[in-house]
Amino acid sequence: MDDLRRRKHERKESLNLTDYVILGISGDPVSRRMGRTINVSEGGILLETHFPLENGRDILITIALEEEIIELKGRVVHVRPEDDKRFLCGVEFTSYSAEAGRVLKKYIKALKSLEID
Numbered sequence: 001m002d003d004l005r006r007r008k009h010e011r012k013e014s015l016n017l018t019d020y021v022i023l024g025i026s027g028d029p030v031s032r033r034m035g036r037t038i039n040v041s042e043g044g045i046l047l048e049t050h051f052p053l054e055n056g057r058d059i060l061i062t063i064a065l066e067e068e069i070i071e072l073k074g075r076v077v078h079v080r081p082e083d084d085k086r087f088l089c090g091v092e093f094t095s096y097s098a099e100a101g102r103v104l105k106k107y108i109k110a111l112k113s114l115e116i117d
Contacts, residue, residue, distance in 0.1 A: 014040045014111060018047060021060040029060075035089075037063060040111075042104060044074060044092040052079050052087045059091065065107040070100040 016037040024030045038046040045061070053059070053076045061072045074091040082088050096104070 013038070014107075016040070017064050018045075019062040020047070020049075022053065023058040023060065027058070038088065040065075040104070040108065042093075042101070042108065044077070044090065047089045047091050048082065049087050049089055050085060052081070053089045055079060058094070061091065065103060066110075068103045068107075070096065070103050072096040072100055072104075 014037055018035045018037055019032065020035060021032045022030045033049065033051065035047050035049040038048050040046075040063075045063075047053075047061075055076055055078065057076045059074055059076065061074055063070055063072070072093050073095045074093045076089055077092045078090040080088050
């Protein structure tokens with residue numbers, strides 16, 4: 001079964017500046033870095049980073065979606081190298097506030113409305 005058929009949520013291409021905090025096993029912050037989204041859905045993102053993230057690692061994510069900033073918690077579900085200096089990390093959201101969910105849904109809806117058939 002291909003990735004699109006397994007996903008619960010449709011992903012939309014979207015480049016957004018992203019700040020993320022890698023959490024340790026105890027849930028404490030280990031390091032903070034910057035990246036960008038490649039695509040986004042209600043269930044997760046594809047995050048481009050300059051360092052490979054560890055599968056199963058929890059991260060806190062802050063994403064600028066147009067003029068709003070949302071914070072989410074996620075878990076790294078896969079990592080693959082893009083080239084010698086970049087990695088693509090699939091992150092599944094594990095929790096976010098109702099307000100972050102509202103902003104995320106509104107943003108995805110706006111992206112869909114921009115699509116050209």
